[in-house]
Amino acid sequence: MEEGEIIGVVLQKSESNELQGLIKPDEEISVGQLLLIDDSKKLSLVRIENFEFLNEFFDEKGEIAKSMLKEPLIYEILDMNTIIKASLHIIRRYNHNTTPKPGSFIRKLPEINDEKDLLSFYGIKSKEALIEYGTLVGSDIPLLLDLNAITMHMGIFGETGSGKSYNMRYIIHKLSNIKIRDKIIALPMIVIDANGDYTDLASINIDLISKGRGWIKRYVLKDPKEQNDIRLSIDLSVFTPRELAEFIMSLKYGESSYNMLQLNFLEQVLATHENNEYNFLLGTNTGIDTLKNEILTMAQNKDSGISVSTARGIISSLEIFRNKVVNRLQLVSSSSSFSESTLEIIWRNKGLAIIDFSAEGSPGVDIITKQLIVSYIARLVFNYLTKSKYNGYQRFMALLIEEAQNYIPSNDYPINANLTKDILVTLATQGRKFGVSLILVSQRPAFVDKYVLSMINTFFFHRIYHEDVKYVMSASGGLPESLAKNLTSLDTGYVIVSGLMSVMKSPTLVKIPWDSKLGSYAGYVERIDMALSEG
């Protein structure tokens, strides 16, 4: 490994893992950045926890402070005797256990010229199953992510505009171009795309992800237009009568504000049928008419304990369901376009399915219907992977869910997600056993279920809202306070990566490289001034 440039020196008063150092004033450094300490060739990797500029002359109360306010030139004079004092935390020692002595050099990270250098920088023997992700800030060294820890789930959090979607595109690109023994392989993935940020990956920008994939499709809830588009339909037999009754009632009344009598009765009627009849009963006009007749007939029987007005309430909900879900979306089908055999195709072809929930791909689809779809897909994934496992085949699949708070909300978030919560909790808790990786993306980690958050083992933190800091701190279990403080002011394109997948094993600030092709997507913020001037 080459030696990085010397930029400072270690001061006295160091403790075992905590050092103080002086750094050249013109060095551009950031909290979270990594540096090397060189104590007579004994090297230690440190993270900048904090830093401040010190000036020999400057005293807040002194005369000089007053003159500074009047005379800008004074800065130049002061600058000559300014120095950076930094607190440094040791995160790795290279073949020694000592604490660097005062006077040790502080060096920038070295230049890495080949794989051998990279392996010795990380202190590892092989790069197999490791993915290069972004660059450690202040260097060209990639952060290495361990693919084998992906089933411990990933969380990508950041406020609006902080760069989550671009990062996700970058991650999908990386997970589509994994080099394993000179072959390009892709991780089978299903993406719940909230805003159409990934749809171009199934069409104009397919080459970004297609090298290792033999199957890439976009599922839409409208007539398909592009070559790789498929109209999404689902099979209702995976749901219980209670779940279907709740869904139908919620479409009319909104979540949790429906009439319990109507709900219980509809559940009861559905329960008199086998699960495999639901696609006919709730997926066809004749089926819904049959169900309506059954409800009315039962209501006319005094012993049923149900009044005709309750029955009418249920029927009006069924009509709304018929209009929205059956006639307009054509969502229900026993030969659904997304089934366990689709998952087998995805596995075999290392495929990618993008479920396009954007206004363009799924016009007018409400959140409850989206929950039904996500719940359906999550159940299929669970059933498919558990069955495969019990039959002796280990499969792996990633399920990426954007706007995770809409599917696994915390108690503080005003959304009820009865349909999705349980199955996603199951995937989070048992996923590792049978090979599922949940990738959860959210603007507001505070609104994501705490239990599920605690199951995530690798985090990508972009700039987050102040209110989210405390959730992020407790979920990630050990983000240093200095980094946590900086979370609210991270620049777009910078991310703190912490957790099991990071070979660094300690939270690290990473820069995500900008690639204009990866950057061309729906979330891309147009230059308003340019658009206006072009008319």
Ligand SMILES: Nc1ncnc2c1ncn2[C@@H]1O[C@H](COP(=O)(O)OP(=O)(O)OP(=O)(O)O)[C@@H](O)[C@H]1O
């Ligand atoms: N790594 C990066 N380098 C440079 N610019 C970036 C980077 N990532 C994102 N940007 C810029 O920031 C803008 C916002 O990024 P992005 O759409 O990914 O944010 P977001 O967090 O997904 O926002 P939202 O939650 O509103 O969808 C992009 O249009 C792009 O211009």
